[in-house]
Each structure stands twice: as C-alpha cells, then as structure tokens.
Amino acid sequence: xxxxxxxxxxxxxxxxxxxxxxxxxxxxxxxxxxxxxxxxxxxxxxxxxxxxxxxxxxxxxxxxxxxxxxxxxxxxxxxxxxxxxxxxxxxxxxxxxxxxxxxxxxxxxxxxxxxxxxxxxxxxxxxxxxxxxxxxxx
Numbered sequence: 001x002x003x004x005x006x007x008x009x010x011x012x013x014x015x016x017x018x019x020x021x022x023x024x025x026x027x028x029x030x031x032x033x034x035x036x037x038x039x040x041x042x043x044x045x046x047x048x049x050x051x052x053x054x055x056x057x058x059x060x061x062x063x064x065x066x067x068x069x070x071x072x073x074x075x076x077x078x079x080x081x082x083x084x085x086x087x088x089x090x091x092x093x094x095x096x097x098x099x100x101x102x103x104x105x106x107x108x109x110x111x112x113x114x115x116x117x118x119x120x121x122x123x124x125x126x127x128x129x130x131x132x133x134x135x136x137x138x
Contacts, residue, residue: 002133003031006101008092008126010037011064014107018137019068022105025135026077031102033072033079036095037065038088089125096130105135 007022009015019035026033039061061083062069072079084091096104106123127134 002026002029002103004100004102005031005033006092006096006099006104007033007035007068008038008088008104008106008122009035009065009068010088010107011067012107012109014109014137016067016071018105018107018135019071021135021137023071023075023077025103025105026079027075031077033077034082034099034101035065035068035072035079036082036084036092037061038084038086038091040086040088089122090129092122092126093129096126096132101130101132103133103135104130105137108136108138 002025005022005026007015007019009019022033022035025031065081065083069081072081082095084095092104092106104126106126108123123134123136127136
C-alpha cells in the first residue's frame with residue numbers, strides 16, 4: 001500500500017518524529033523513503049552571497065538533515081535524500097506529484113517560530129495540494 005514514501009524534513013523536532021513514522025511505514029509495507037529538504041530561494045541566495053566556499057554551504061545543508069539521515073541509515077529501509085530549492089510548500093507538492101508517491105509524511109510544524117499556534121503553513125499547503133495521502137505528525 002505505501003511502497004514509495006516521501007518524507008519532508010527541515011531538521012526540526014517535528015520532522016525527526018516524522019522520520020520515525022516514515023521508517024515504520026516503510027518497514028511495515030516493504031517500502032522505500034525519499035527524504036527531501038527544501039532550501040528556500042531567499043536563504044539559498046543568502047548562502048551563496050555570504051559564503052566563500054560552496055562546499056561549506058553544502059555541508060551546512062546536509063547538517064540540517066543529519067539526524068534524519070542517521071535514522072534512515074540505522075533502519076533496514078532503502079532510502080534516498082534530495083535537497084531541492086524553492087518555496088518549501090509548493091516545491092514539496094510539485095516533487096511529490098511528479099514522482100507518484102504513495103504517501104507523504106511531514107511534521108505539523110517546522111523551524112518557523114511564527115507558526116507555533118496553528119498547523120504549519122508548509123504542512124497545510126502540502127495536505128491541500130498533494131495527490132496522495134498525507135501523514136502529518138505532531
């Protein structure tokens with residue numbers, strides 16, 4: 001049923017809990033996980049303008065998904081990681097719909113402190129527009 005799972009991550013506590021659920025789904029259904037981290041366009045531009053070393057930028061981005069990647073490595077689940085660029089909500093939706101996932105797993109809130117009282121805007125956009133089931137983890 002859930003053979004191809006997309007895990008949206010940003011390094012937040014919610015996304016780490018989401019990784020645990022994505023791994024369990026994949027284990028239960030013999031599926032695979034694609035973990036995706038979206039670098040916001042504005043942040044991407046700032047990184048390039050303020051950094052002298054493109055490898056340092058890449059290292060910092062990989063650091064954001066390090067905990068999730070370690071969880072996936074310790075599991076028996078086959079996985080891939082992707083770093084995308086753009087506005088997180090629409091970019092995740094486009095990636096999910098284009099690649100025919102069976103399920104998207106996403107945290108209810110990310111690293112944005114302004115969204116502490118409501119469902120995060122990224123998870124809301126994903127749930128409304130993605131063409132497969134979405135598991136939102138609190």
